[in-house]
Amino acid sequence: MQYIPNILFAILLIFGIGLFVRNIRKISRNINLGKDIDRSDNKSERWKNMANIALGQSKMVRRPVSGFLHIIVYVGFIIINIEVLEIIIDGLFGTHRVLSFLGGFYSFLIGSFEILALLVLVSVIIFWIRRMVIRIPRFWNKEMKGFPKNDALYILYFEMALMSLFLIMNATDTTFQLANAGNPISQFLAPLFDGFSVETIHLIERSAWWIHIIGILIFLNYLFYSKHLHILLAFPNTFYANLNAKGKFPNDSNVTKEVKMMMDPDADPYAAPPEGEEDTVPEKFGASDVTDLNWVQLMNAYTCTECGRCTSVCPANLTGKELSPRNIMMKTRDRLEEVGQNIDKNGEFKDDNKQLLNDYITPEELWACTTCNACVEECPINIDPLGIIMEMRKYLVMEQSAAPQELNMMMTNIENNGAPWQYNQQDRLNWKDEE
């Protein structure tokens, strides 16, 4: 009978981690629905970016207040998780504070965890105040309604609860408090439980311990449904991010082939396609659905934390246009989730008469973009909303000829007279004598 808690713990742990692994595999399958893109070059710079931007949070602190608070929560999260290791060993083997044999070092560890836990608690409360009391505009854009808004709050509540449980757990551990080492915070909470019987205090301690670890397992699996995936994906996301100058937009190699053929005086326009290529469907230009995007773009969508820094600097959004780069990422993820569920249900993707374009992202949003790269520059983890916008514009123009009328005129002018305006190319040098 005495092993029941250990068995129960093992089952919970296996179930929690198993579910998490299943979710991760699903996400990775969905990301791999994207087109291939080679980002295996320049490994040293990629590692450096990951170390600076994801691990070192270098872009977070560009906004000092939220950046600083985020670093506390981040460091707290990573370091306090060392404690989870002890909890898991204790849970599996029925030990109590198995690492306490480390003596003074153990006290130092737990003591630092307690201080961090308090700092995290305070930071998370400030985060909540920023969202709900100060109501910083980027948390209240129109895409932040319903689940996206609640999602952010759930995470804050989760963290508040986990940190409190950790401190209560220590405060009600009577032997730990008696030793009076490594309890810089919980010693002030312990007196709150003074009037309670020994059994009650023990019961509180055990409950806090169990709820804390169950909470962590739930949180681990909540990630999958939440914007909070960034705590994992920020790392690959910064690693595989674009390293080229932001102004360099990819040249479509299929187009290059066609243009080269058109410009080759020896090319035979009536030639049969080369052996083996007769039946290949020509690839479509640009993107109308998530599967036309590349896997890095799809990973970007899962990584987005919906912090809205991108949208808060977008010139189109600042002037009241429909476009919000954050929403581009959110809609891409929503559609990708929908496609993933479709595959789960049907074994393979069955046409659902929907696509990313129109059903999620409208041409009005796409045409409002000035390609200024402010959103790309701003993202703390190098997400690139502009790449998605450009792929979709390309589809609109090259597959549907659906550019705004003025742009069609501009392009006709370029075709006819080599300038976006209707001027004669022969007048191109007239400016030199016009003073």
Next chain:
Amino acid sequence: MNVPTMAEMMAQGKQPEILFWVGAAGSYDDRAKKISRAFVKILHKAKVDFAVLGTEESSTGDVAKRAGNEFLFQMQAMMNIEVLNAYEVKTIVTADPHSFNTFKNEYPELGGNYTVYHHTQYIKMLIDEGRLSVDDTVLKGKKVTYHDPCYLGRANGEYESPREIIRKMGVNLTEMKRNKATALCCGAGGAQMFKDAEKGDKEINILRTEEALETKPQIIATGCPYCNTMMTDGIKATNNEGSVEVMDIAELIATSQNL
């Protein structure tokens, strides 16, 4: 003014030091033509051996690409590359950050490999090499703010060359709240120059002009003909014509040197 073409140069068996890529705005837009002329005056002053393509110049295709027309972009690019390579062009200097960006980043894969400078980079080089001197008396004390063109700044990380030139002219340079990497777009990029804006509550160029006006400038300096148009329109729309001038850095230099 004397602006030799590559064809003329070739006929004389000469190869100029640089090709000045004028761009569509610099060739046809009345405001931007003044920038082209100011830059040519600087080239003459520094005794730079240059040429333009003249009637052989055609759109870089940049704006077609940003509008989503990859096909038209690559057509233009390949045609331009044929011309440029036929003239054995090695170095391109342009006053248009959009041309600068596409030459520098997008042409090489298509067979066009050139050393590319934005005119502010090139002017800075001329000054550093002692080929061009800057007079810091004419514009002394003028209140100037500098608007970063997106395709020079964020797109290519060039924030300092224009500022260094401005500082040399003895002016009082005040930064806008959003500057360098966080600069706000003027509203013209991504082919917006050639279409009406989507429905919103404000024009982007007005917002940016207001940000510039917060620095109480006498001159708003920039390095892009499209930014110039947008900011000039913003100055008109906010009734600041006459008190605030929008000038390209080439024009600032030309003015300070009485060219």
